[in-house]
Amino acid sequence: MTPFSLKRPTSLSEASSAFAGDAAWLAGGHTLIPAMKSRLRSVETLVDLSAIPDLDSISRDDDRLVVGAMARHAAVAASPLVKAAIPGLAGLASLIGDPQVRNRGTIGGSIANNDPAADYPAALLALDAIVATTHGTHAAEDFFQGMFTTALDEGELITSVSFRVPRASTYAKHRHPASRYALAGVYVARFEDGVRVAVTGATTAAARWPAAEAVLNAAFAPASVGMLSFESENLATDIHAGADFRAHLAGVMLREAVTSLL
Amino acid sequence: MVASLKINGALHTASVPDETLLVDWLRDDLGLTGTHIGCDTSQCGACNVLVNGASAKACTLLVATLDGAEITTIEGLGTADALHPMQKAFRTHHALQCGFCTPGMVIAGVAIAQTHGADVSVDTIRHELEGNLCRCTGYQNIVAAIAAGAKDMAGSEGARIAGSAQ
Ligand SMILES: Cc1cc2nc3c(=O)[nH]c(=O)nc-3n(C[C@H](O)[C@H](O)[C@H](O)COP(=O)(O)OP(=O)(O)OC[C@H]3O[C@@H](n4cnc5c(N)ncnc54)[C@H](O)[C@@H]3O)c2cc1C
Ligand code: FES
Ligand code: FES
Numbered sequence: 001m002t003p004f005s006l007k008r009p010t011s012l013s014e015a016s017s018a019f020a021g022d023a024a025w026l027a028g029g030h031t032l033i034p035a036m037k038s039r040l041r042s043v044e045t046l047v048d049l050s051a052i053p054d055l056d057s058i059s060r061d062d063d064r065l066v067v068g069a070m071a072r073h074a075a076v077a078a079s080p081l082v083k084a085a086i087p088g089l090a091g092l093a094s095l096i097g098d099p100q101v102r103n104r105g106t107i108g109g110s111i112a113n114n115d116p117a118a119d120y121p122a123a124l125l126a127l128d129a130i131v132a133t134t135h136g137t138h139a140a141e142d143f144f145q146g147m148f149t150t151a152l153d154e155g156e157l158i159t160s161v162s163f164r165v166p167r168a169s170t171y172a173k174h175r176h177p178a179s180r181y182a183l184a185g186v187y188v189a190r191f192e193d194g195v196r197v198a199v200t201g202a203t204t205a206a207a208r209w210p211a212a213e214a215v216l217n218a219a220f221a222p223a224s225v226g227m228l229s230f231e232s233e234n235l236a237t238d239i240h241a242g243a244d245f246r247a248h249l250a251g252v253m254l255r256e257a258v259t260s261l262l
Numbered sequence: 263m264v265a266s267l268k269i270n271g272a273l274h275t276a277s278v279p280d281e282t283l284l285v286d287w288l289r290d291d292l293g294l295t296g297t298h299i300g301c302d303t304s305q306c307g308a309c310n311v312l313v314n315g316a317s318a319k320a321c322t323l324l325v326a327t328l329d330g331a332e333i334t335t336i337e338g339l340g341t342a343d344a345l346h347p348m349q350k351a352f353r354t355h356h357a358l359q360c361g362f363c364t365p366g367m368v369i370a371g372v373a374i375a376q377t378h379g380a381d382v383s384v385d386t387i388r389h390e391l392e393g394n395l396c397r398c399t400g401y402q403n404i405v406a407a408i409a410a411g412a413k414d415m416a417g418s419e420g421a422r423i424a425g426s427a428q
Contacts, residue, residue, distance in 0.1 A: 006263055006280035006326045026327070033322050034304050036281075046280070048327045074316070098393025099373065100307060103316040104323070180392060 002042035008051045012157070016134060018047045019155045025049055027070060027109035030101050049108075055159065056106075060085055063165050064130075069108025069158040077102065086127065088169035088187070092119050095173050097180050108158040111143070114150050114205065116236060117181035121206035123171065125198035126187035127163040134159060147204045166191050172257040174201075174249050176240055183241050184230075184249035188216075188257040195220065197254065202246040203234040212254055222259050227251070263326035269294070270338030276325045284328065285309045285320035288335060296336035296365045300395065307394035310366035310373075311335050317373035319393070336365035339372065347418045348372050351411030352404075359398035370394050371408040372415070380416035384409060 006026070007018040019025070023045035026032060035041040049055060049070055056070040058079050065085045067076060076082055076093035083090045096102055096110075096119050110120045111131065123129070124140040131138045134157040143151045152158070169189035173182050182201030186209070189196045195216040200206040211231065215224040230250035235243035265276045269292060276287055288294045288311070300308030302321055309320040312334040340346035345353070348371045358364045374382060374390045387408050388401075396404060415421040 001281045003279060003281050006324065008263075008327070008329070026324075029324065029327070030304060030322055033283075033324070037302065048324075050327055051329075098307070099370070099390050100310060100317050100319045100393045101304070103313075103318050 001036045002039065004036075004043050004046050006046045006048055008048045010051050010053070012052060012055075012134060012159070015047055015049065015052060015157060016155065018045070019157075021045060023047055023155070025112070025157060027106040027112075028072065028104040029109075030097070030105040031109060031113045031115070049157075055108075058082060060165075061162065064162040065089070065165055066160050066162045067107055068160050070106050071108075073097070073102035073105050073107070073110075074099070076107065085165045086163060086169060088166075088171050088189070089123055089127070089163065092123050092171040092173075092187070095119065095171070095175065095180075107161055111161065112150060112152060112158055114144055114148055115181070116147050116204050116206070117176075117179075117183070117201045118206075119171070119173065119182055119185055119200060122182075122185050122187040122198040122200035123163070124161065125206055125208055126189040126196045127166060127169065128189075128191075128196065129164070130162045131158055132160045132162065133157060141208070144205055149205075164191070166196075168261050170257050170260050172253040172260070174253055184246055184253050186250055186253040186257050188212075188254070188261060190220065190261065199230055199250050202230055202236065202250045203232050204236050205234065207232065207234070209250075209254070216258065220258070221262070222255050225251070225254050225258055228254065230254075265326055265329040267325070267328055267330070268332040270334060278325055280324070280326045282325045283321055284311070284323040284325050284333070287325045288320060288333075294335050294337050298362060298365055300362065300366070305393075305395065306363070307366040307370060308363050310369040310394070312369060312373060315373075315376065317370055334369075336368060339368065346372070347414035347421050348375065348408070348411035351407040351414055355403045355407035355410060357399065357403040357407035363394060363396040363398075367391075367394050367396065367404055367408075371404075371411050374408055375412035375415045378412070380413045382409065382412050 009015040026048045057068045129140040166189040173185040184202045185200045197209040197212040229247045298308035300306035
């Protein structure tokens with residue numbers, strides 16, 4: 001790793017003043033540290049968020065569940081509050097990586113990174129989430145702006161994510177057997193005012209699936225989504241899977257999710 | 263950066279460059295070479311240690327961020343004369359061949375036992391071992407050893423690790 005200087009602020013205002021020049025936030029470090037070790041990235045200043053109190057809190061606020069940016073995947077998976085309000089979200093967190101990754105990785109780091117195969121972006125899109133930052137708020141749909149790109153400004157710090165609590169929801173994921181990232185992951189959420197579906201892994205960035213939402217709003221049943229496969233201009237092709245396979249796999253995950261919600 | 267960490271119960275002060283990884287500090291400065299470096303890319307779990315009772319990959323942690331933490335390495339579990347129940351179970355069930363992955367596997371096993379209890383299922387053990395790679399054994403005996411070790415830990419005084427969740 002290229003040497004850097006590490007700051008450990010204990011409040012948000014200290015954090016903002018510590019972030020100066022060529023700097024980056026450090027959350028769980030399970031994306032950033034590997035990237036720095038392989039010299040894909042280097043920074044002069046790393047601002048560690050782990051000493052700021054309460055940034056990892058999880059609470060219920062009326063029809064919303066608010067998850068602090070530093071909430072680790074393992075904490076979301078095990079939280080009684082998350083399990084009671086949105087069990088699908090707890091289930092998604094329990095499928096990220098492996099136990100050691102879940103013990104360190106955070107929701108803030110995951111969405112700031114916006115890896116095309118990351119799991120949380122699908123949940124944020126399907127659960128109508130709002131991302132709160134030191135600069136204001138972003139609706140999930142505006143926050144994710146394409147592969148590894150978000151609405152965050154330089155030095156803007158995510159403080160929490162609030163999810164709209166659905167009537168029921170679930171996440172179905174076909175994991176890459178080695179990396180455990182999603183080859184295709186589909187989050188389905190049923191609200192009083194309709195169904196929301198989002199896909200990750202299949203495309204270069206997580207996205208809503210309007211065709212699936214339309215048929216499920218007409219009739220919520222596996223038959224409705226029969227042979228549906230995911231159509232998008234941004235389907236991903238790499239050494240693991242081609243575009244056709246990923247589109248098909250998204251359909252399989254959709255049927256799995258819908259079936260498990262019946 | 264100066265950080266104070268408890269390593270296997272003893273307080274240490276680390277006065278190290280900010281980019282120092284926990285695994286390098288343990289091995290090179292403290293001489294605790296039981297924590298291995300397998301992949302160095304956060305995949306294999308050979309470097310697993312317990313941080314405040316939860317398993318973590320020491321190759322992906324900065325010492326400077328761990329001020330106040332309690333770390334348990336393989337050296338902190340048992341001694342050659344008095345093995346920890348999970349270490350004994352690995353020996354009894356022949357859960358190793360070359361032994362390179364073993365410290366990380368044993369640490370993962372202890373974390374599994376502490377999180378899921380004595381009657382943890384084989385399916386759960388397999389799911390929870392996804393962050394540990396072994397190039398030799400084919401995993402069967404490792405899974406059997408962790409199942410047995412979890413039972414033995416429940417009946418053993420002093421097998422629990424400080425700072426663990428339960
Ligand atoms: C072996 C392995 C397997 C994995 N498998 C999966 C998987 O199956 N699914 C999945 O979704 N992910 C997976 N991951 C990624 C994991 O979830 C990461 O932990 C996560 O993507 C990044 O979170 P972090 O807290 O570690 O962030 P860091 O690595 O600390 O930071 C990542 C980026 O986000 C920025 N950042 C961090 N926090 C904030 C904040 N609060 N505000 C603004 N910017 C911030 C950082 O500056 C950095 O650019 C895996 C990782 C590993 C090593
Ligand atoms: S050496 Fe740390 S995970 Fe492989
Ligand atoms: S025993 Fe050789 S790598 Fe596991």
